[in-house]
Amino acid sequence: xxxxxxxxxxxxxxxxxxxxxxxxxxxxxxxxxxxxxxxxxxxxxxxxxxxxxxxxxxxxxxxxxxxxxxxxxxxxxxxxxxxxxxxxxxxxxxxxxxxxxxxxxxxxxxxxxxxxxxxxxxxxxxxxxxxxxxxxxxxxxxxxxxxx
Amino acid sequence: xxxxxxxxxxxxxxxxxxxxxxxxxxxxxxxxxxxxxxxxxxxxxxxxxxxxxxxxxxxxxxxxxxxxxxxxxxxxxxxxxxxxxxxxxxxxxxxxxxxxxxxxxxxxxxxxxxxxxxxxxxxxxxxxxxxxxxxxxxxxxxxxxxxxxxxxxxxxxxxxxxxxxxxxxxxxxxxxxxxxxxxxxxxxxxxxxxxxxxxxxxxxxxxxxxxxxxxxxxxxxxxxxxxxxxxxxxxxxxxxxxxxxxxxxxxxxxxxxxxxxxxxxxxxxxxxxxxxxxxxxxxxxxxxxxxxxxxxxxxxxxxxxxxxxxxxxxxxxxxxxxxx
Numbered sequence: 001x002x003x004x005x006x007x008x009x010x011x012x013x014x015x016x017x018x019x020x021x022x023x024x025x026x027x028x029x030x031x032x033x034x035x036x037x038x039x040x041x042x043x044x045x046x047x048x049x050x051x052x053x054x055x056x057x058x059x060x061x062x063x064x065x066x067x068x069x070x071x072x073x074x075x076x077x078x079x080x081x082x083x084x085x086x087x088x089x090x091x092x093x094x095x096x097x098x099x100x101x102x103x104x105x106x107x108x109x110x111x112x113x114x115x116x117x118x119x120x121x122x123x124x125x126x127x128x129x130x131x132x133x134x135x136x137x138x139x140x141x142x143x144x145x146x147x148x
Numbered sequence: 149x150x151x152x153x154x155x156x157x158x159x160x161x162x163x164x165x166x167x168x169x170x171x172x173x174x175x176x177x178x179x180x181x182x183x184x185x186x187x188x189x190x191x192x193x194x195x196x197x198x199x200x201x202x203x204x205x206x207x208x209x210x211x212x213x214x215x216x217x218x219x220x221x222x223x224x225x226x227x228x229x230x231x232x233x234x235x236x237x238x239x240x241x242x243x244x245x246x247x248x249x250x251x252x253x254x255x256x257x258x259x260x261x262x263x264x265x266x267x268x269x270x271x272x273x274x275x276x277x278x279x280x281x282x283x284x285x286x287x288x289x290x291x292x293x294x295x296x297x298x299x300x301x302x303x304x305x306x307x308x309x310x311x312x313x314x315x316x317x318x319x320x321x322x323x324x325x326x327x328x329x330x331x332x333x334x335x336x337x338x339x340x341x342x343x344x345x346x347x348x349x350x351x352x353x354x355x356x357x358x359x360x361x362x363x364x365x366x367x368x369x370x371x372x373x374x375x376x377x378x379x380x381x382x383x384x385x386x387x388x389x390x391x392x393x394x395x396x397x398x399x400x401x402x403x404x405x406x407x408x409x410x411x412x413x414x415x416x417x418x419x420x421x422x423x424x425x426x427x428x429x430x431x432x433x434x435x436x437x438x439x440x441x442x443x444x445x446x447x448x449x450x451x452x453x454x455x456x457x458x459x460x461x462x463x464x465x466x467x468x469x470x471x472x
Contacts, residue, residue: 004219007212010203038187042202043209049373051223051380054216078221078380
């Protein structure tokens with residue numbers, strides 16, 4: 001493993017993409033980034049622009065109005081990238097998305113639009129679970145690189 | 149000391165050394181601000197069970213960030229002026245590295261002995277900032293445009309303080325050569341000037357390095373990532389590298405101008421590093437203790453502080469020149 005592959009594991013940068021959740025998962029995600037759980041210990045940083053990110057962290061089930069934005073933000077993240085879906089809505093649509101989706105406003109989980117690598121279930125997942133999901137994402141990031 | 153072979157060797161050595169020290173300084177800024185905020189921050193020693201995966205130490209965390217950015221895809225937006233967008237980060241880096249060659253390090257005079265080296269070094273630092281403004285302007289993003297405009301306004305006022313403080317020292321010491329200034333002795337009057345001009349330089353450094361009350365050019369959560377919004381991959385990494393070099397360069401310039409003779413002999417190296425640490429600590433303390441100014445207030449504050457302090461500096465410097 002080269003130094004660049006190593007540094008990819010050492011400094012994953014997160015972009016927090018909120019797509020139509022109830023804000024519960026967002027609070028837990030931000031708690032994971034705040035002083036108590038302080039992920040900067042492992043070099044993880046929250047970045048303000050998707051162009052700087054390695055890991056796209058999505059919460060919530062995607063409303064139909066939000067489809068172009070989600071696609072566009074995913075395309076703006078430079079390769080190699082990993083998508084971590086946080087919360088029950090982002091994992092399977094939760095109560096907004098049954099077997100027969102007929103909701104006029106909600107599309108469902110983001111996996112219908114963009115390839116999700118890691119799912120973190122829970123409503124809302126604890127900060128520990130979010131951190132675990134991000135770590136799984138980092139491992140996938142390392143794998144993606146070695147394959148190429 | 150002016151042996152050409154030694155000079156060439158030291159010019160080659162200083163670039164990785166400056167990179168290393170700059171990385172350590174920016175690590176310290178991150179670590180200290182984390183400790184001030186009751187966080188742990190990037191770890192000196194990783195937890196023993198995570199060592200195989202996450203490495204032993206994160207002392208070089210800023211360097212890992214830069215290396216990672218060099219390994220990523222670089223996106224160039226369609227609406228950008230492609231040539232200016234792509235070349236500006238590299239030009240900015242080249243100017244920052246060249247500026248470092250004119251600033252002495254303990255045991256290495258480098259090019260600081262050439263005539264007018266003080267003016268050359270300050271011009272090169274300005275040119276580096278100029279290209280860190282031009283690139284974002286060429287990116288075609290509204291966030292970058294807002295960030296670049298703020299950067300220009302901040303740059304105008306912080307540069308005023310920078311120039312006033314270095315020229316006060318130059319007048320008092322009767323020299324425009326950094327090496328001569330760094331070699332000069334100390335007296336009570338000069339110590340007075342060191343305090344007054346040092347405070348002014350520190351204030352100017354806050355603006356140049358985007359330390360907290362003056363970080364509105366890259367105000368996160370307000371204008372996305374400011375000037376760097378459209379930058380990704382290698383180009384962003386180059387800007388981060390430039391920042392590291394400029395941090396080192398300003399700290400080294402501060403020490404060589406205001407704390408002579410710390411930047412001359414290799415025997416002063418421990419004290420030099422101590423002075424650098426104190427300076428970085430001061431910058432971090434300012435960063436964590438302050439919220440962000442609006443650009444208007446920042447300019448007002450700068451004008452209120454810099455102009456009286458600069459005039460005071462010039463009076464002290466002229467008095468030292470004419471009387472002492």
